Amino acid sequence: MSQYCSSPAIEVSGLVKRFNDTTALDGIDFTAEPGAVLGLLGPNGSGKTTTVRILATLAKADEGIARVCGYEVIRDAYKVRQLIGLTGQYASVDKDLSGHQNLTMIGRLLGMSRKQARARASDLIEEAGLTDAAAKPAKSYSGGMRRRLDLAASIIGDAAVVFLDEPTTGLDPARRGETWAMIRRLAAQGSTVLLTTQYLEEADHLANDIIVIDSGTVVARGTPDSLKRRMGSQTLDLRLSDPTQLEEATNRVQNIINATPVVDAHTGVLSAAVTDGEVMPAIVRSLDEAAIGVSDLSLRLPSLDDVFLTLTGHRATPADEKNEKEAAE
Structure with missing residues (x-):
């Protein structure tokens, strides 16, 4: 005790x-x-x-x-x-x-x-x-x-x-x-x-x-949950079979959700905050019409990673790291 x-x-x-x-x-x-x-x-x-x-x-x-x-x-x-x-x-x-x-x-x-x-x-x-x-x-x-x-x-x-x-x-x-x-x-x-x-x-x-x-x-x-709820949305993650179709896919998703998705050109993953899970069928139909192949499509609650990056908006700079190191000495 x-x-x-x-x-x-x-x-x-x-x-x-x-x-x-x-x-x-x-x-x-x-x-x-x-x-x-x-x-x-x-x-x-x-x-x-x-x-x-x-x-x-x-x-x-x-x-x-x-x-x-x-x-x-x-x-x-x-x-x-x-x-x-x-x-x-x-x-x-x-x-x-x-x-x-x-x-x-x-x-x-x-x-x-x-x-x-x-x-x-x-x-x-x-x-x-x-x-x-x-x-x-x-x-x-x-x-x-x-x-x-x-x-x-x-x-x-x-x-x-x-x-x-x-x-x-x-x-x-x-x-x-x-x-x-x-x-x-x-x-x-x-x-x-x-x-x-x-x-x-x-x-x-x-x-x-x-x-x-x-x-x-x-x-x-x-609390962790209250910070996640503060985001007010869910996150849509979409991975393309062919990353060269990323621009077309981004435009189609943007037209449906009325927001600009976050794109990782290296991995071919497109992510976007959505307030309505019912947009998924509409996105699937639109991508199918354009013959854009999808290898993974998911809708998830925000993570603390999403909260952290939204709140801070940056990662440490070399100067930040130096100052923190000095504080520890």
Whole structure:
């Protein structure tokens, strides 16, 4: 059982952080309730890691207030550190110690008895899928194994609030699924999880609520479903058998839906937001009249990918990535 945490577990109000002439955070506000998984999404350089570092007492905001379990992260930094766990973007385990020794050492540093620390280490080694490598030095682990060991290290103390900054980067799909299970168990046990991720499917599966930030400001917030419904449409995906017919197909679809589809000339895929699913038969008839072959035609609800790109309108620029890296140092 995690440590007790007051409501809200995380509270951010008017947070501002500047790096020279760059404003990494420009007055963001959000809260997270105990036992919730809050997804923090945004392009590289949007301010996600900067936010995590401030909440984890590793950086100081220039303006605004940040609280964890009711404690201010600057004034009550010592108390905050006793309540949190952190997994950064890069694994930070002792490579000369074995996986089990790493976790046992951290347990001891947190005040556990030797027996308690060893038992807790064994449980987390199994949960992280590292049983076969438990006695091997961490320097022999793959990058994905070190990430899972790092995650286990961040939760060994039953933290009230856990910050996970892109915890599944570099993991294969099977190991990513195991990490998801660990995160779900954390929340079920009462821990609050702040999750930053570039995998939108990950946020869709895990997060109770999502905050989207871009250029240091909050541009949207809500549950995954509410953000998708905000799109107000479904997405039509159409793949042609012959990509050379893409222009004709685009014109015909555009005439039917009264909107310009998005075209990928390389893959021969045409996508369009539609408000009425009944347009599909009309599109099929029109393409058939023009002898345009279709290899795949589907109608789907918007994904978080659609929401993300609609809200931010861009991917990270090299300058964005540089600023975010500087914020993490």
